[in-house]
Amino acid sequence: MVVHKYGGSSVATTEKILDIAKSLKEIYDKKEQIVVVVSAMGKTTNKLISLAHEITSNPDKREMDRLMSTGENQTIALLSIALNSLGVPSVSYTGEQLEIKTKGVHMKNTIESINKDKILKALDENKVVIVAGFQGVNAIGDVTTLGRGGSDTTAVALSCVLKCKCEIYTDVDGIYRIDPRIYSDAKKIQNISYEEMMELAYLGAGVMEPRAIELGYKYGVPIYVGKTLGLKNGTNITKERNNMEDQEITGISVNSNTLMVTIDGIPTYAHNLEPIFQKASELGINIDIISHNDVISENGSIAFTTPRTDENLIKELFDSVKISADTKILINKNVVKVSLVGIGMMTHGSVVAKIFNVLSENNLSFHQISTSEISISLIVDESISNQVASLLAKKFNI
């Protein structure tokens, strides 16, 4: 048994849907049991969001979930029509029909449970089961959606309850150590651990959403990421790291959704900083790297990064907290976060030294540096970010 997931660009036209159906038929003919999760066709979700925004800038979130869920509902019907037309019996189900129970706020729900009865019954009847990704139903029976990357989460969650492998098909042929558009010698990763993949995903490598990987990690679901209808030479995400790949650094992510805020000329006592970060938390601002000089001084400075998409919230923050006239707020949108990820880092103390070596040899500077157990992130000017990433990729043989 296997769960397949096809993203929006893979099902963008009826022709592509029919091609996927033909490839599923080949697997079906080999007597494999298949559950397929699909996203909305191409740009459908964005088009539906635009329709709502033609009406109001702040559409009701319950109704947005209803609206957006129709995209996936169309794809499941069309794929099932395609399979049935090829003589492969198949049946489509919405999140509501499968009782994919979710909780949380509309547009950002998380999956609590899935009733697998209908799926097992249909598989028993030799049917291919097609499931609408990205959606579920909450305790009061309203349709919900799972937010960004929701279809990946649906697929992995189904693999969890069905105890089977999850294959994520997309328009790239696997996960690369670094985006090949930035570093053309980038190598594809054959095997990666959940922890490293999560770290890469959190840090901005866009192929899969962190929460889907986290779910796979928790339940030990093997995940494969590869190209739709392509060769089976993508990336496997598993518990065991391939020991043959004894790399210090598994991958490098370059995240340009980064904005740096510097608060300059502030007495850096905790009681001065607390109101700012308290308000930031209330506004839901996503604080990433914080740095300040350790010396408590009357004329200190503290900096932090957030996603650029939080820019309006940052402005709201400094409109609403009291700041002394001597304090300057600097917002720098021209920065990028370059992150190195690798379990190998834990045992190799030399990574930071090598990074500084690369920077100094090339006369490149950075704004902030931050380390976690298996990653190191640098905030650098956008103008040099690709250069920094490429030099580091070369240095660490990425």
Add this chain to the structure above:
Amino acid sequence: MVVHKYGGSSVATTEKILDIAKSLKEIYDKKEQIVVVVSAMGKTTNKLISLAHEITSNPDKREMDRLMSTGENQTIALLSIALNSLGVPSVSYTGEQLEIKTKGVHMKNTIESINKDKILKALDENKVVIVAGFQGVNAIGDVTTLGRGGSDTTAVALSCVLKCKCEIYTDVDGIYRIDPRIYSDAKKIQNISYEEMMELAYLGAGVMEPRAIELGYKYGVPIYVGKTLGLKNGTNITKERNNMEDQEITGISVNSNTLMVTIDGIPTYAHNLEPIFQKASELGINIDIISHNDVISENGSIAFTTPRTDENLIKELFDSVKISADTKILINKNVVKVSLVGIGMMTHGSVVAKIFNVLSENNLSFHQISTSEISISLIVDESISNQVASLLAKKFNI
């Protein structure tokens, strides 16, 4: 309490949806309780059908129902978003959520029951309730659709369970005695009985589907048909006929979806005819008017009409039944059915005489004539059908 229904052309754009929301707000502000049924936006249903037909000419019907239902699901979300944005609390429900239980074959289901609990609860909470038309859910939990005119049926069925009036809003300003495009002096009907309206609808007057009217008749639901956002001067369909309108003929329908089959040179014994009509029934051919000369002869003739849309089935019929070499099958697609409807007819024997008078005075001929309790239909050549309808409209002061 009132049920409104808005058809596809009334909700074709987000601008139109917002206009409807504004008009509903005015009613809501007067403390009326409102349930709104909507169709899919503009040509959405046809576009969805085209997508399926890009994949196969014979799409799985269960999946077609799933696919088509997404159209209405988009409209309910958008209308609810519009109302909420205007400060009118509203909530949308699918047929599945409201437990609109249906039975029958996919794409042609009929409503069995509706659970009104969610509706009453939402109305109690001062919300406008928005319901997806045209859809329901069957006993095994699959989404179903109700076939042609399904949204009208949803609206009237809701009025039945809520025991309230049903207002059908469309792009025409009421029901006319005869299509004004055929007879420009056509008068609008202010009040019409269910029986007459059903008869007109069955005979091809396109404004409302007969089954929705039949349902209203059965449960005594007052139905209003008028223009979306127009003056309230449309047509009321009620039990009581307005006695002031003492017309012999209430309306004239002109139905060009008519095809006449003549079987010429057949011994018109029942045992000769039975296999033909048995097979026609198996094929689901909709036999309308049958006529033959009463003389049983070795060289007889029999004719019947069917919808033109059944033409392929008619060809299949005569490919599969045995017919003697002497028998000729003539299929005439250039005929139209002109029907006169009126309860007054029951007490006025003069209608047939007047029809023949009009035809003979104008040297016009007909192929078939058929009478029912409250209607008379003529099959005439398409080339003269509008002339016949106009002359009859004038004669009967329609």
